Amino acid sequence: MIKSILASVLLATAAVQASPALTERGFENANNDDPYTLPNADRNARARAAAIDVKRQGWQYSEFPMGVAYYPTGTLANKTIAKDQETWLPPILEKSAAATKESVIALAAINSKGGFNKLEDYVNLYDGQWPEAFPEGPIPGILTNFTDDRTFSMMRLSAAPYRVKRVKPSDTLLFPVDDAAAITGLSLKQLQTQGRLFLQDFSEMKELDPTDKFGAGCQGYFYIHPKSGDFLPLAVRPLVKGRENSALVYTPKDSANDWMLAKMLLNQNDGWHTTWAHITQSHSAAEIPYLAAIRTLSDSHPVLVMLNRIEKTPWNIRPLLQNGVVAGAAPDSGPAYYAWTSLSGRAWANQVYASGETANFQSNYYRTFLENQGLINSPVGPKLKSFPFYDDVSVIVESIREFMTTFVNSYYASDSAVAKDSELQAWQRETVVAKVFDFPKSITSRRTLIDILTHQAYLGGVVHGVTSTNGAIGDTTSLPFAPAGFRQPIPTKKGVKDLMAFMPTPEGAVWQVVTYSAANRFSWKDTNETITYMFEDQAMLSKMTSQTRVAAQKFKSDMNAFSTEVRARKFDKDGLNRGMPFMWNVMDPNWAPYWSVV
Template identity: 80%
Template sequence: MIKSVITSILLATTAVQASPALTERALEKANNNDHYTLPKSDRNPRARASAIEVKRKGWQYSEYPMGVAYYPTGTLANATIARDEAEWLPPILAKAAATDKEGPIALEAIKSKGGFKKLEDYVNLYDGQWAESFPEGPIPGILTNFTDDRTFSMMRLSADPYRVQRVKPSDKLLFPVDDAAAITGLSLEELQAQGRLFLQDFSEMKELDPTDKFGAGCQGYFYIDPKSDSENDWMLAKMLQNQDSGWDTTWSHISRSHSAAEAPYLAAIRTLSDSHPVLAMLNRIEKTPWNIRPLLEDGVVSGAAPDSGPSYYAWTSLSGRTWANQVYSSGETANFQSNYYRTFLENRGLINSEFGPELKHFPFYEDVAVIVESIREFMAVFVNSYYSSDSAVSRDSELQAWQRETDVAKVYDFPKSIKSRRTLIDILTHQAYLGGVVHGVMSTNGAIGDTTSLPFAPAGAVWQVVTYAAANRYSWKDTNETLSYLFEDQAMLSKMTPQTRLAAKKFKSTMDAFSKEVRARTFDKDGLNRGMPFMWNVLDPNWAPYWSVV
C-alpha cells in the first residue's frame, strides 16, 4: 500500500508543477498580512469575485468510490492535494517503519511464551512489544477487566456510542429474551416500558460478503438494572458484538467523520473568498482532508487479495466499502444537523430522554460536552466579532452562496438557510467536532486502545495491532497537533479580530485544564472510574489530534 501511496504522491507533485499560476489577487493575498474581510468590506469586490470564479474552475466535483461524497478535482484542487500529501505522508511512513520493525519482534516474543492458549495470554501481545508504535498499550483496565460485563456495557457509552439507542415504548422488540426476568428482575417488555432497555443493532452485517473468518451480524440488548449489576460471563457473545463494533469504527468512520466534513468544506472552497474569515477557519479545521479516501480505496482494490479483506475480519474489504457507502447514503452518518452531538444523542434516547431513567454515567457525553461546548464558545466570539447582527449574516453574499452550493455538493441535512449568527456558529462547531472528536473516538486514539484491543475485540493478533497502530499518534502527545491547539494558528489569528485571538487563548487554557483533569483520573475503591473498570482517556485534549489524521 505504501508503494502505491508514494506513486500517487509523485503523480500529484507533477500536477503541481504543471498547474497554471494562481491569479494575481490570490498571490497577493498569500504574500501579505491583510486582515480577513467580509465581502461588503473588501476594497476590490470585483477582483474578489473574479478570484472566486477562478477557484470554482480549479476546484470541481468528481465521483469517488470510497466514502460516496464528492472528491475534488481540477488544477487548483490537484495542487492542494499534492501539497497536503507531501505533509501527510511522512508520519505515515514513520509509523509504517516502526511497525515493520516491531511487528516481527512481537510475533517472536509471543511464540517464545507459548503462543495464545487462553484469553489471558493476549496480554503478552502488548507487554513491552511496541515501544515506538503503541508504547502505552490499550486503555488502562481493558486488558485486566475484559471479562467484566461492565467493561462491555460501558464501552457502549464511551468507545462506541454511535450505534446504541434507547428502545422506545412504541418500538417493536427485535427478538425475545424468555429468561430476561431471571437475569434482570424484569421482563423485556417491562424494561422497555420503563425506558430501561437499550439496543445495539449490527444485523445488517450478516448480509456482507464473508471471508473464511468467523463473525456475525449481532443484535444486543442492554439495560439499566433497577437494583445492581450482576456478573454474567457471556464472553463469546460479547466478543462477537465487539468485533462488530470494530468493523463499524473501521469503516463507518470514513463516512461519519471524513466524508461528512469534506462535502460542506468543498462547497465552501468553491464559494468563499480566500479572504473570508469563515473559509480561513474551515481551512484550519480541515487540515489535509483529501488524503485518506484515496489511500483506503487503494487498499481495497490493489492489495494482494482485495476480496479477502483484512485477515482478521469476517467480511471482505469490498463489502466494507459498500457498507460504508450505504450508511453514508442513507443519511445515518452523513446528515449534518441531525448529527450535531446533542441532537444525535437526544434522538437516540441517550440524553434528555422523555422516558426512562437517566444514565448514571455517560463518559462519552461527559468528555465531549466539555470539548464541544468550548469550541462553540470560541466560535460564538469569532462569529459575533465579524457579524454585529443576524441581518449582517443574511447580507453576506458569499455565505449565502455557500449555503446554495451545499445542495450542488449533495450535503445531506445542511441548514436550509444561513440567516443567523447561531446557525453559522452551529455549522462551524459541528465541522470542528467531526474532525477533532468523532474521528478521535472512532480512529486515531480510540480504536486501537478500546474497540479493537485484544482479547476483548478478537480478530487477529500482531497484524491487528500493526494495522490500527497506523492511526494512533502517540508521538504527538503534548505537541501542537492536539485538540488544545485547534485554534493556535498564529498566521491565521494575526489576520483575525482581537476578540478571536483572545478567544483562542481562552480555549487553549480550558483544554489544558481539562487535559490535567483527564490525566488525574483514578479508579475508586470499587476499581471503577465513572462506572467503568477501565480508564477512558481517548479525548485527552493534549493527546487527541485536532484533525482527521487517517
C-alpha cells in the same frame, strides 16, 4: 508472513508519491498581511469575485468510489492536495517503518512465550512491545478487566456510542429474552415500558461477503438496572445469513465461554463500524461542506480561513483507504483476518453514508444525535448514571462553541449581517449542488453559522478521535476483547468448550495491531497537533479580530485544564472510574489530534 501483512499498510505511499506539482492552498492571500474581511468590507469586490470564479474552475466535483461524497478535482484542487501531502506523508512513512520493524519482534516475543493458550495470554501482544507504533497499549483496564460485564456495557457509553439507542415503549422488540426477569428483576416488556432498555443493531452485517474467517451481524440489549442504576448487558443475538430463524440468544446466565464469545461477536461489529463507518462519519461528512465552501467563499473570508484550519489536509485519506480496498481484494494481498472482504467494507461504508446515518449534517450535531438516540434528555426512562462519552465530549464541543460564538459575533454584529453576506448565502446554495445531506436550509443567523462551524470542528477533532487515532486500537479493536475475525464458524448450539479455537493466532493478532497502529499518533501527545491547539495558528489569528485572538487563548487554557483533569483520574475503591472498569482517556485534549488524521 509479516511482510505480506504489512503490504496493505504501505500501499498508500505509491499513490501519494505520484501526485501533481505543488502550489499554495490560499493563493489569494499567500503574500499579503491584509486582515480577513467579509465581502461588503472588501476594498476590491470585483477582484474578489473574479478570484472566486477562478477557484470554481479549479475546484470541481468528481465521483469517488470510497465514501460516496464528491471528491475534488481540477488544477487548483490537485495542486493543493499535493501540497497537503507534504504534511501528511511523513507520519505515514514513519508509522509504517515502525510497524514493519516492531511486528517481527512482537511475533517472535509471543511465540517465545508459547503463543496464545488462553485469553489472558493476549497481554503478551502488547506488553513491552510496539515502542514506536503503539507504546502504551490498550487503555488502562481493558487487558485486565475484559471479562467484567461492565467493561462490555460501558464501552457502549464511551468508545462506541454511535449505534446505541434507547428502545421506545412503542418500538417493536427485535427478539425475546426469556430469562430477562431472572437477570434484571423485570421482564423485557417492563424494561421497555419503563425506558430502561437499550439496543445495538448491527444485523445488516450478516449480509457482507465473507472471507475465510467468520463473523455475525449481532443485535444486543442493554439495560439500566432498576436498583443500582448501572448500565449492564442483557442479551446478544448473533445473526448468520441463512440461519436467522435458528439464531441463538446469549445472556449472562449462559456459560462463561458462551457469554464471552457472544460479547466478542458484538465487539467485532463495533470494531467493524469503527473501521469503516468512520470513513464517512468523520471524513466524508466534513469534506463535502468544506468543498462547497472552497468553491464559494473568498480565501479572504474569515469563515473559509477557519475551515482551512479545521480541515487540515483532508483530501488524502479516502484515496489511501481506496487503495487499501483495492489491495485487499487483490489475489496476492496476503492473509485476511477480517471476517468480511474489503470490497464489502467499502460497500457497507457507502451504504451507511447514503442512508443519511453518517451523512446527515444537523441531525448529527452531537446533542441532537444523543437526544434522538435517547441517550440524553430522554422523555422516558431514567437518566444514565454515567455517560463518559458525553461527559468528555461536551466539555470539548462546548468550548469549541464558545470560541466560535466569539469568532462569529466579532465579524457579524447581528443576524441581518449574516443574511447580507453574499458569499455565505452562495455557500448555502452550493451545499445543495454538492449534495450535503441535512445542511441548514438557510444561513441567516449567527446561531446557525456557529452551529455549522462547531460541528465541522467536532467531526474532525472528536468523532475522528473516538473512532480512529486515539480510539479504535486502544478500545474497540483491542485484543482479546474485539477480534476482527474468528477462526471457527459461529456456533449453531451453545456449549463452547474451547474459546481459543475461535481466536486470532499470533500472526492474526500482530496483523490487527499493525493495521490499527497506522492511525495511532502517540508521538503527537503534548504537541501542537492536539485539540488544545485547534485554533493556535498565529499567522491566521494575526489577521483576525482581537476578540478571536482572546478567545483562542481561552480555548487553549480551558483545554489544558481539562487535560489535567483527565490525566488525574483514578480508579476508585471498587476498581471503577466513572462506573467503568477501565480508564477511558481517548479525549484527552493534549493527546487527541484536532484534525482527522487517517
